Amino acid sequence: LAYNSMDLFSTEIQFTDWLAKQSAGKARGLRLGIGDDAALVEPRRGFQWVVTTDLSVEGVHFSARLHPPEAVGHRAVARSLSDVAAMGGEPRFALVSLALSRRVKRPWIKAFFAGAIGLARGHRVKLVGGDTALNAGQTVADVTVLGEVPRGEALLRSGARPGDQICVAGELGDSALGLRLLKASVSPRSPSTREAVRAHLYPEPQCGLGVFLARRRIASAAIDLSDGLSTDLRRLTQASKAGARIWADRIPAPAAPAGDEERDALLALALHGGEDYKLLFTVPLSRMELVPKRFNRTVIYRIGEIEHRRLGVQIVQNGKAVPLKAQGYDHFRIG
Amino acid sequence: LAYNSMDLFSTEIQFTDWLAKQSAGKARGLRLGIGDDAALVEPRRGFQWVVTTDLSVEGVHFSARLHPPEAVGHRAVARSLSDVAAMGGEPRFALVSLALSRRVKRPWIKAFFAGAIGLARGHRVKLVGGDTALNAGQTVADVTVLGEVPRGEALLRSGARPGDQICVAGELGDSALGLRLLKASVSPRSPSTREAVRAHLYPEPQCGLGVFLARRRIASAAIDLSDGLSTDLRRLTQASKAGARIWADRIPAPAAPAGDEERDALLALALHGGEDYKLLFTVPLSRMELVPKRFNRTVIYRIGEIEHRRLGVQIVQNGKAVPLKAQGYDHFRIG
Numbered sequence: 001l002a003y004n005s006m007d008l009f010s011t012e013i014q015f016t017d018w019l020a021k022q023s024a025g026k027a028r029g030l031r032l033g034i035g036d037d038a039a040l041v042e043p044r045r046g047f048q049w050v051v052t053t054d055l056s057v058e059g060v061h062f063s064a065r066l067h068p069p070e071a072v073g074h075r076a077v078a079r080s081l082s083d084v085a086a087m088g089g090e091p092r093f094a095l096v097s098l099a100l101s102r103r104v105k106r107p108w109i110k111a112f113f114a115g116a117i118g119l120a121r122g123h124r125v126k127l128v129g130g131d132t133a134l135n136a137g138q139t140v141a142d143v144t145v146l147g148e149v150p151r152g153e154a155l156l157r158s159g160a161r162p163g164d165q166i167c168v169a170g171e172l173g174d175s176a177l178g179l180r181l182l183k184a185s186v187s188p189r190s191p192s193t194r195e196a197v198r199a200h201l202y203p204e205p206q207c208g209l210g211v212f213l214a215r216r217r218i219a220s221a222a223i224d225l226s227d228g229l230s231t232d233l234r235r236l237t238q239a240s241k242a243g244a245r246i247w248a249d250r251i252p253a254p255a256a257p258a259g260d261e262e263r264d265a266l267l268a269l270a271l272h273g274g275e276d277y278k279l280l281f282t283v284p285l286s287r288m289e290l291v292p293k294r295f296n297r298t299v300i301y302r303i304g305e306i307e308h309r310r311l312g313v314q315i316v317q318n319g320k321a322v323p324l325k326a327q328g329y330d331h332f333r334i335g
Numbered sequence: 336l337a338y339n340s341m342d343l344f345s346t347e348i349q350f351t352d353w354l355a356k357q358s359a360g361k362a363r364g365l366r367l368g369i370g371d372d373a374a375l376v377e378p379r380r381g382f383q384w385v386v387t388t389d390l391s392v393e394g395v396h397f398s399a400r401l402h403p404p405e406a407v408g409h410r411a412v413a414r415s416l417s418d419v420a421a422m423g424g425e426p427r428f429a430l431v432s433l434a435l436s437r438r439v440k441r442p443w444i445k446a447f448f449a450g451a452i453g454l455a456r457g458h459r460v461k462l463v464g465g466d467t468a469l470n471a472g473q474t475v476a477d478v479t480v481l482g483e484v485p486r487g488e489a490l491l492r493s494g495a496r497p498g499d500q501i502c503v504a505g506e507l508g509d510s511a512l513g514l515r516l517l518k519a520s521v522s523p524r525s526p527s528t529r530e531a532v533r534a535h536l537y538p539e540p541q542c543g544l545g546v547f548l549a550r551r552r553i554a555s556a557a558i559d560l561s562d563g564l565s566t567d568l569r570r571l572t573q574a575s576k577a578g579a580r581i582w583a584d585r586i587p588a589p590a591a592p593a594g595d596e597e598r599d600a601l602l603a604l605a606l607h608g609g610e611d612y613k614l615l616f617t618v619p620l621s622r623m624e625l626v627p628k629r630f631n632r633t634v635i636y637r638i639g640e641i642e643h644r645r646l647g648v649q650i651v652q653n654g655k656a657v658p659l660k661a662q663g664y665d666h667f668r669i670g
Contacts, residue, residue, distance in 0.1 A: 031383060035574065036492050037421040037559060038387035040484075043378040048366060052373035053388075053430045053479055055466040060434075086372040095388045097477045099395075099434075131390040137472015142432045144388055144479045149375070157371050224372060239370065 015132065022117055023127035029092065030126055039128035041093055041146070048154060050089035050147040054079035058101065058138035066182045069108045071201035072141070073115030075275075079226065080145035081123055081205035082277040086224035088155040088214025089147030091207055094120050096130040101139040116143070123207055153214045155281070157239035160221035164282040166244060166304040169209055169295060171252040172229060173266060174199035176273025196254065203277040209295045213281055218290045222281040228274035228328020234313055236280065243311035245321060246304030271315075272327040282306055350467065357452055358462035364427065365461055374463035376428055376481070383489060385424035385482040389414035393436065393473035401517045404443045406536035407476070408450030410610075414561065415480035416458055416540035417612040421559035423490040423549025424482030426542055429455050431465040436474040451478070458542055488549045490616070492574035495556035499617040501579060501639040504544055504630060506587040507564060508601060509534035511608025531589065538612040544630045548616055553625045557616040563609035563663020569648055571615065578646035580656060581639030606650075607662040617641055 020034040032040035043049055056062060056076035067075070077094060084091045096116055100109065117127055125145065178200030181193055205224075213219040223236045229251070237244050253270035256263035283291055291300055307314075315324040355369040367375035378384060391397060391411035402410070412429060419426045431451055435444065452462055460480065513535030516528055540559075548554040558571045564586070572579050588605035591598035618626055626635055642649075650659040 032489070032491065037418040037557075038385045038424070038482075040383050040385055040422065040489050042383045042486065045380065048375050048377045049384075050373045050375055051428070051430065051464060051479075051481065053432050053464060053466055053477070055432050055434050055468045055477075057434045057468045057470050059471045060468050083372040087375065089373070093386070095386065095479060097388050097390050099390050099392045099473075099475045099477075101472075129386060129388060131388055131477070133390045133392045133395050135392050135473055135475065136394045137436075138434075138470055140434045140470065140475040140477075142388070142390075142434075142466070142475075142477035144386075144430060146386065147373075151377065154367070154375050156367065222372075 019113065019127070019130075022113060027092070027126040030128065033126065033128045039093070039095070041128065044148060046151050047148040048151050050084050050087045050149055050154065051144070052080050052083040053142060053144040054083065056141040056143070058140065064103075066179070067201065069111035070115035070118070073112040074119045074202050076141040076143045077116045077119045077145075078203045078205050078277055080143045081119070081125070081207055082224040082226060084145050084147035085205050085207040085210035086155065086222050086279060087147070087149060088153060088210045088222070089149040090211055091123050091125045091145050091147040093128045093146045094125050095144040096127060097132070097142040098130065099133045099135040099140040101135055101137065104139060123205070149214060153217070155210065155214050155219050155222040157221055157223050157236045160236060160240035160242050160282040160306045161284070162242060162306050162308050164220050164284050164306040165288055165302050166233070166246060166280070166282055166306060167291060168225070168229070168252065168278055168280050168301050168303055169206055170278045170298045171254065172225065172276050172278060173253045173270030173273050175203060175275040176269040177254050177266070192255065200275065203275065205277055206279045206298070209279055209298065212295060213279070216290060218283055218287050219281040220284055222279055225276045225278045225280050226274060228272040229280065230271045230324050231274070231326040231328030232280060233324070234326045236282070237306070237313055240306070241309055243307035243309050243313060244304055245307050245311065245314045245316060246324070248315055248317040250301060250303045252299070252301045271324070274328050354448065354462070357448060362427070362461040365463065368461065368463045374428070374430070376463065379483060381486050382483040383486050385419050385422045385484055385489065386479070387415050387418040388477060388479040389418065391476040391478070393475065399438075401514070402536065404446035405450035405453070408447040409454045409537050411476040411478045412451045412454045412480075413538045413540050413612055415478045416454070416460070416542055417559040417561060419480050419482035420540050420542040420545035421490065421557050421614060422482070422484060423488060423545045423557070424484040425546055426458050426460045426480050426482040428463045428481045429460050430479040431462060432467070432477040433465065434468045434470040434475040436470055436472065439474060458540070484549060488552070490545065490549050490554050490557040492556055492558050492571045495571060495575035495577050495617040495641045496619070497577060497641050497643050499555050499619050499641040500623055500637050501568070501581060501615070501617055501641060502626060503560070503564070503587065503613055503615050503636050503638055504541055505613045505633045506589070507560065507611050507613060508588045508605030508608050510538060510610040511604040512589050512601070527590065535610065538610065540612055541614045541633070544614055544633065547630060548614070551625060553618055553622050554616040555619055557614055560611045560613045560615050561609060563607040564615065565606045565659050566609070566661040566663025567615060568659070569661045571617070572641070572648055575641070576644055578642040578644050578648060579639055580642050580646065580649045580651060581659070583650055583652040585636060585638045587634070587636045606659070609663050
């Protein structure tokens with residue numbers, strides 16, 4: 001992004017022009033991007049559209065102190081891309097709305113969009129619209145993403161059946177651990193510390209994997225792990241009218257350098273931490289041979305099995321199956 | 336909307352269930368609504384999609400003191416519907432994101448959605464998604480609307496040519512006048528006072544007119560009057576690389592009960608007030624015979640003509656043409 005002049009953004013028209021430049025260029029199906037009353041896009045024949053929108057609120061999803069503006073923009077877009085990934089969609093277009101706190105300075109705005117547009121570009125997603133306003137309170141971003149999926153191929157939460165294997169792509173709990181380290185102002189000495197902080201600030205949505213699982217009809221159901229495994233697994237089982245059993249020792253939690261106590265705390269981060277943006281998906285036993293050990297460099301872990309509904313959601317720990325309570329992030333559970 | 340129980344919304348899942356119920360039912364092209372990671376919609380063959388998103392920020396677009404929650408929801412959806420109308424699109428689906436101030440009580444939320452969903456229903460628009468979060472600061476809503484338009488028929492800002500007639504559908508300035516009356520706590524004694532307050536609180540997007548103008552290829556360009564005639568006309572002429580001349584005495588400003596001074600103030604509201612959500616469109620002279628005097632009950636006014644670019648945007652008042660400065664609402668012009 002070019003920092004041409006500090007008197008950019010003195011009017012909304014100039015801001016829109018600047019933004020249009022950052023997201024200029026052609027894209028398949030794009031007829032009209034930023035600059036008119038609305039964007040104009042043309043879907044491919046035989047494709048359905050996946051549409052999702054996600055808020056990123058200062059003080060809830062990020063803090064001005066802990067999160068650099070590039071990370072705020074990156075994470076805001078990652079939230080929506082991850083939803084499209086969970087449906088098996090190929091993300092195509094994004095709209096970014098930003099209600100800016102009056103405390104925010106212009107370099108923050110540019111860095112926010114650098115992060116947002118940077119991640120979008122990496123997934124070949126075009127910024128085609130949005131809105132901006134000044135806000136007396138917190139900064140609030142809302143990102144809408146449109147993706148394409150061939151008719152009838154979308155992955156839903158509701159397709160899991162008893163006997164299906166529960167898989168997760170990549171490690172869990174790193175994002176929550178990274179947030180903890182950021183809060184404690186731990187300087188990133190070790191590679192694993194650095195990795196956790198990076199996982200928190202710059203999560204990578206698994207769009208390629210989602211498309212792979214959908215097109216090859218491998219997964220029976222999928223959801224992205226945005227609010228924590230315990231909460232999101234419950235959402236998947238509820239939608240599928242099923243139960244589930246997972247094994248604690250198969251959950252790819254962050255490695256514990258110390259003793260058992262530390263290990264339990266790290267397992268809790270993997271179960272309830274949230275913001276991992278990894279895909280949780282279920283696979284019928286007969287299709288398990290189609291699941292690769294790794295997708296690109298991401299390890300696929302088999303962590304449990306879909307059960308009958310009456311079993312609820314259980315976790316097997318130290319040889320005992322106990323109910324797994326949904327303790328992940330819930331925006332409407334206050335205090 | 337049913338007020339079943341005050342312990343609704345104790346968790347996000349319950350809230351989502353409640354919202355899904357409010358927006359339940361089938362719609363053409365809707366494959367999956369609220370409840371999964373994303374909505375799934377299917378476009379009609381040969382149609383393009385109009386996509387827009389608009390913020391409604393407490394303290395900027397509404398205030399908790401002056402605007403009842405139904406009006407906040409109605410206006411938030413109206414902003415996006417009006418953008419789709421300006422492109423000649425038929426609105427189909429909406430996503431509503433709401434970052435709620437912690438000061439807000441549950442009845443406010445329900446009334447907000449009653450207003451939002453009520454207007455959407457009136458335009459046969461289905462709520463298919465959104466997001467919610469609690470916000471330490473102001474309430475912020477962001478509404479995304481998807482509309483359909485036959486390929487190549489969308490109305491753009493950029494199509495106006497010198498000689499085209501400039502038209503506006505309905506009266507201007509009522510919304511700004513209504514806001515003024517609300518601020519002054521004037522009780523709505525006269526019908527015109529009531530009408531102005533109503534125009535402010537419950538603006539009616541002109542989607543039917545937009546579709547009419549696009550399908551019959553009447554308009555060469557269009558924009559919706561969200562930020563005031565002086566600002567939005569400039570946007571249209573800039574996109575069209577043209578100038579414009581409008582006549583003050585043709586602008587359908589609120590009627591002045593008193594003298595000239597009052598009339599000038601009311602004209603200023605019509606020129607710069609904003610939030611009218613009426614369509615401003617241009618029509619080649621040869622197509623003017625196709626413009627009806629009224630569309631449904633809305634009077635169409637011819638207020639000026641597109642000129643060459645070098646003329647800029649002028650207003651003719653008392654026989655003299657003077658430059659019309661863009662003085663409408665601009666979110667990035669502070670103070």
